[in-house]
Amino acid sequence: MLHTVLPDALTPELALALAGAERLTTCCQQAHTLWHAWGPPERPALVLLHGGSGSWTHWVRNIAPLRDAGWRVLVPDLPGFGDSDLPAGCSDVDQLPAHLHSGLQQLQSAGQCAVRVGVVGFSFGGMAGALWLAEHPQDATQLVLVGAPGMGLTVPERIPLKAWRHLASADAQTAVHRHNLMALMLHAPEALDALALRLHAANVQRDRMPRRRLSSTDIVARVLPQVQARVSAIFGEHDALYRGRLSELAVAMPQMAAHWGAWQLVPNAGHWVQYEAAEAFHAALLAVLGTGA
Template identity: 40%
Template sequence: MAPIPPDMAALGATPAAIEAHVEGLARRVETPCGEGGLVWRSWGAGKSHRGRPLVLLHGGYGGWSHWIRNVLPLSRDRQVLAVDLPGLGESAMPPAPEDPQAMAAIVVAGLHRLLPDGGEIDLVGFSFGGVLGGPVAVQLGGRLRRFVIVGSNGLGLARAPMAPMGSWRRQPDRAARLAVHQRTLEVLMFADAARIDPLALHLQERNAEAGRVRSPEISRTDILARSLPPLRGRLAAIWGGEDNIGRGAIAARRDVLRAADPEIPFHTIPGAGHWVSYEAAEAFNTTLAEMLG
């Protein structure tokens, strides 16, 4: 395995300590979700900000920590909120787990509670977070300033064929489960398996095993594509240039987005895979900041 990236290694001696350190800098709050709570973490609240609130929606079988290498740099001059989406991470199950519109409504209601001033919001959705982010963006209405889609499906396009990854649920012990989680990082999340590090594996294990909503089934629909037309002029996109989900067809994804918004800024980060915000964090953070202006 690669060493933990320096920006993260400086924060703790172990992956668990690093995760706890970044989480400890956040304010943790809950808003209603089904019979429990939707869990949010907020960095930068209370500072004097130049920018609008920035809301981050993580990927499938993920949690807030999909953004672990982004929240601290991005919160230097603005409030950053990262949610555990319904039925994922620490958040409760939604009443209708297969209904993305209902799940989006839970997220939007939470945002209205947390940011009641009615001001504009920038929204970023990675993978499943971008798929669910489509209806979230539409339901935000005039409060949405910019919606940045990061490596998302939900566009009515087939996923590229991938090598088998296996199921961690069928493994007899933790060592075998970890092997499956590492395989998932190799096949799905990273462009270069040599960059996989112990923190990435720790987060993959934690997030995947906490997931209850079957987000891939929603991502196979075209709900994001159907959400795009009313958002023209407020869209942007970032893709890893070696994203395995869109391998050989990233241009087709760009074309679907540009059919909805011909002026959409669409940026690819060379050499990065699906989890571009982690594998190429510095380039991603710089690109996102430029897009949000």
């Protein structure tokens, strides 16, 4: 059995909590997707999909509590990110459902995943989850969208992200990473700790799908009526993607989904809500999902 190599940046407590993760590989269209798994395979499965320019490490503060709540936690590096291959011709989220569907089927056939599955998608991963379950409604019974774009609601001011790849010095790149984390991902300055910075810096270097454009459209709003899973949403109170418009989104989403679950707003948190306010996020998520056991 292969095991996931944990980032050196993890605190000793997190490293201990995440130790022993299984490293699983699936293949679709000659591209390999890497999955990380915690908890016994016979448990109900919870698939966590990370955000854009990310990897499985977007969920480092959430995996152990969900495993301890009774789930088999499966966290892929989405195709084109982390240690997964970039499939030929894949340039945006609309080409990911085939890989996620095929990967889940392969894991289930190998006895690595139960039939009962829930999907939780963060940001870009929320878009991927919605498109996946619209195309393959039998794959999961629940979908939780966390800070998901693609709803057709824009904010007046563009999020001021800065480029970094052209910068020669590590210090200059780090300064930009700090700026971008506070501009998009986090709300409170104290949330930008050493772990968040190192995870982010490692993740963006492995982003091989840089020209994604569908997040600025209404693609998720258009497919939600096709999703047969129960759909719920969790957003940070200060999510930069919806600054000033979260109240509109809270009204709109139940009307979009064919099978609506619940809306959860986490106070004092930004876009990367599951990292910045992990305990409040867990309470919100478990209230939506119930326990896995």
